[in-house]
Amino acid sequence: MSHLKTAMITALLSATALTASPLMAKDLRIALQSDADVLDPDQSRTFVGRIVYASLCDKLVDITPDLEIIPQLATSWTTSDDGTSITMDLREGVVFHDGTPFNAEAVAANIERSQTMDESRRKSELKSITSTEVTGEYQIKLNLAGADATLLAQLADRAGMMVSPTEAAAAGADFGLNPVCSGPFSFTERVAQDKIVLTKFGDYWNADAINFDSVTFLPIPDTTVRLANLQSGDIDMLERLAATDLGQAEADASIVVDSAVSLGYQGITFNIANGEKGDNPWGNDKRLRQALSYAIDREAINQVVFEGAFAAGNQSFPPTSPWYNADFPVPARDVEKAKALLAEAGYADGIDLEVQVPNTTVPLQLMQVVQSMASDVGINMTITSKEFATLLADQSAGDYTASQIGWSGRVDPDGNNHQFVTTDGGINDSKFSDPKVDELMNAARTAPTVAERKALYDEAMVIMLDELPRLFLYHQKWIWAYNDSMKGFTPYPDGMIRLEGVTWEE
Amino acid sequence: MLSFLFRRILIALPTILLISIFVFALQKILPGDPLLVLAGEERDPETLAFLREKYRLNDPIWMQYLAWVGNALQGDLGISLRTNQPVTELMAQKLPVTIQLAVMSMIFALVIGIPAGILSAVKKGTATDYVANIVALSGLSIPNFWLGIMLILLVSVKWQLLPASGYVPLSEDFWLSIKTMLMPSFVLGTALAATLMRHTRSSMLTVLSADYVRTARAKGLVERVVILKHALRNALTPIVTLTALLFGELVAGAVLTEQIFTIPGFGKLVVDAVFNRDYAVVQGIVLVTAVGFIFMNLFADAMYYVLNPRLRGQ
Numbered sequence: 153m154s155h156l157k158t159a160m161i162t163a164l165l166s167a168t169a170l171t172a173s174p175l176m177a178k179d180l181r182i183a184l185q186s187d188a189d190v191l192d193p194d195q196s197r198t199f200v201g202r203i204v205y206a207s208l209c210d211k212l213v214d215i216t217p218d219l220e221i222i223p224q225l226a227t228s229w230t231t232s233d234d235g236t237s238i239t240m241d242l243r244e245g246v247v248f249h250d251g252t253p254f255n256a257e258a259v260a261a262n263i264e265r266s267q268t269m270d271e272s273r274r275k276s277e278l279k280s281i282t283s284t285e286v287t288g289e290y291q292i293k294l295n296l297a298g299a300d301a302t303l304l305a306q307l308a309d310r311a312g313m314m315v316s317p318t319e320a321a322a323a324g325a326d327f328g329l330n331p332v333c334s335g336p337f338s339f340t341e342r343v344a345q346d347k348i349v350l351t352k353f354g355d356y357w358n359a360d361a362i363n364f365d366s367v368t369f370l371p372i373p374d375t376t377v378r379l380a381n382l383q384s385g386d387i388d389m390l391e392r393l394a395a396t397d398l399g400q401a402e403a404d405a406s407i408v409v410d411s412a413v414s415l416g417y418q419g420i421t422f423n424i425a426n427g428e429k430g431d432n433p434w435g436n437d438k439r440l441r442q443a444l445s446y447a448i449d450r451e452a453i454n455q456v457v458f459e460g461a462f463a464a465g466n467q468s469f470p471p472t473s474p475w476y477n478a479d480f481p482v483p484a485r486d487v488e489k490a491k492a493l494l495a496e497a498g499y500a501d502g503i504d505l506e507v508q509v510p511n512t513t514v515p516l517q518l519m520q521v522v523q524s525m526a527s528d529v530g531i532n533m534t535i536t537s538k539e540f541a542t543l544l545a546d547q548s549a550g551d552y553t554a555s556q557i558g559w560s561g562r563v564d565p566d567g568n569n570h571q572f573v574t575t576d577g578g579i580n581d582s583k584f585s586d587p588k589v590d591e592l593m594n595a596a597r598t599a600p601t602v603a604e605r606k607a608l609y610d611e612a613m614v615i616m617l618d619e620l621p622r623l624f625l626y627h628q629k630w631i632w633a634y635n636d637s638m639k640g641f642t643p644y645p646d647g648m649i650r651l652e653g654v655t656w657e658e
Numbered sequence: 659m660l661s662f663l664f665r666r667i668l669i670a671l672p673t674i675l676l677i678s679i680f681v682f683a684l685q686k687i688l689p690g691d692p693l694l695v696l697a698g699e700e701r702d703p704e705t706l707a708f709l710r711e712k713y714r715l716n717d718p719i720w721m722q723y724l725a726w727v728g729n730a731l732q733g734d735l736g737i738s739l740r741t742n743q744p745v746t747e748l749m750a751q752k753l754p755v756t757i758q759l760a761v762m763s764m765i766f767a768l769v770i771g772i773p774a775g776i777l778s779a780v781k782k783g784t785a786t787d788y789v790a791n792i793v794a795l796s797g798l799s800i801p802n803f804w805l806g807i808m809l810i811l812l813v814s815v816k817w818q819l820l821p822a823s824g825y826v827p828l829s830e831d832f833w834l835s836i837k838t839m840l841m842p843s844f845v846l847g848t849a850l851a852a853t854l855m856r857h858t859r860s861s862m863l864t865v866l867s868a869d870y871v872r873t874a875r876a877k878g879l880v881e882r883v884v885i886l887k888h889a890l891r892n893a894l895t896p897i898v899t900l901t902a903l904l905f906g907e908l909v910a911g912a913v914l915t916e917q918i919f920t921i922p923g924f925g926k927l928v929v930d931a932v933f934n935r936d937y938a939v940v941q942g943i944v945l946v947t948a949v950g951f952i953f954m955n956l957f958a959d960a961m962y963y964v965l966n967p968r969l970r971g972q
Contacts, residue, residue: 346825
């Protein structure tokens, strides 16, 4: 009996050994900084939500680490000569997790959902599409109100994520409770604030590149605890390692650290003309804003607050971005110039400035450093810390003089600028208005080539750096730390975790 | 006994109502607009308008409140503004977690607190008493988040004995579930143990100087019997109340501990909900917690009744 058993087990084991691939498939556990919001690409808004989508939902197009647009569900596309339509050829043989086939009809239904569903947060991103035409089972034509150079970049994010039209029609606004997409993993389970579990989708069009049976996302808000979990082997990877924990992570031989400069920025937004409070010296005189800018040593901020891990910045793009205006590198600190500008503006004896700051550690530390730098030139800065929802409400209502706030960043340069600085921009909380900037920003939306667009942004940047409705300080880096058994991970500036081609080798 | 409990429940009802009004009003007084956060970074005005309408935020506050009460009476506590999940479902997910944490913490607290209290009362004024007091004081003074992180670094990272954080349901893997909860419940338990120890000590001291204890000793009973059988029984009555109240506090959520150990219980849920101005979730949790707290009070009263025969005549 026991002999038989042993023999059977031996046979079984050798059979497994023969059939098993050299790479052990496993459950990948990834720690996120916070819990995702609703898992519906049309409704969601959080960064961590997008990290989950990178495994759950395929998009029409994707980006390379250098921000070039590459095929994903759309295999190729052509823009009409006048720029008013884009025709896309779609990947064949793709199915959604519920078995619904992916085709041009599905794309049309998705765009309609993003544009018309009441709860959709994607309306402004797809505003330029006036209609869709299904020109073949796997071909779709998007008709545009006018040339739109930013559209493809939108389709490389949530606006281009394809959800199953069958499930979307059945679930309506409740789609997010059981999301059905066509990505490499399908939705299995979610326990709020605990975990989101996805399972490998066998019928994925690129299933060979996926080497994990499942992936579990665990929100762990405390950065020290996130790292402790990685060190103890309870998780395999974490996103957004704190700069202050870098040393500890790098000292651990079993942990790999990777990073990429983000697409976003952090800085100070001034109230130029938003309500009564816009009528103050800081809103009225650009020389004061310039003086503050000269008072700041941006590299020192990076060293002091972020242990040198992030990137100092002075524009709405990081210096590593192809869109950065290289004629204006990150300026050195110039205390004399700052004092001269203050004196010129009539404040030789100093001036007060109240800055509102989110009440979390990093922004507070950042502004304390800026505060001490500003005091050297005679700017007496007070820091008012507010809980984020309050800060945002006050900023939107114009109840502020200056606000420390950032932007997570968009693939297309338009996303980091247009809505902040054009006269009718949706989140222009400065109420900054300059006809020339409006003209340049609008032209950059429709200009057909990258070179022409770059020239327009370069020109607009000159005005923005002179006027300084937003004063840029630094660019965050996405820092990932993971077990050294994980191979083939590529850092992207959008901060996403793409698991295609990633393997696990014990 | 039954009529006694019934009276207590009747008194509890207006309390619950008042609490819900209070929390509803407090949330509305909080500065900040939840929808600016909810509408996404772009804050599209059309979306904002739609959401305001959908969540009835344009209605006067009293209408919003009445609508909430109406639904709540039918068992519908609304949906989370953030994840679209029904609040009742969210709480059903969290309740077992919180209860497990509360029970395990309480076990730690009782096992440490009561013997330590007895010991320091019996050995009053000796080195043992002082040591017990110092330990209790440290338990109260060491912040939970610090102790938690130190334990994680030592026990999980260095010795690799227990999982660093997270939660596994009891039904999924019993022992792993217990192991995961050991550190957080120890952290919570030590803080409570200190309170329990202090109360047990003073209660024991009072009882030990009572006439019947002297009589018991005079009868020639062994000291162990005097303390455990005669003194402790009487000294425990106030401890029962205290324990019930502490347990209610635990159910209300051990906010910091849950945050550090990433335990998806009430505390973490309510903190996130407050920051996101997730009105329905905050409201729901407070309601359930208040009911829980009142229930624990009732339980304490009932225990009194059972433990103290003198009350039964009333």
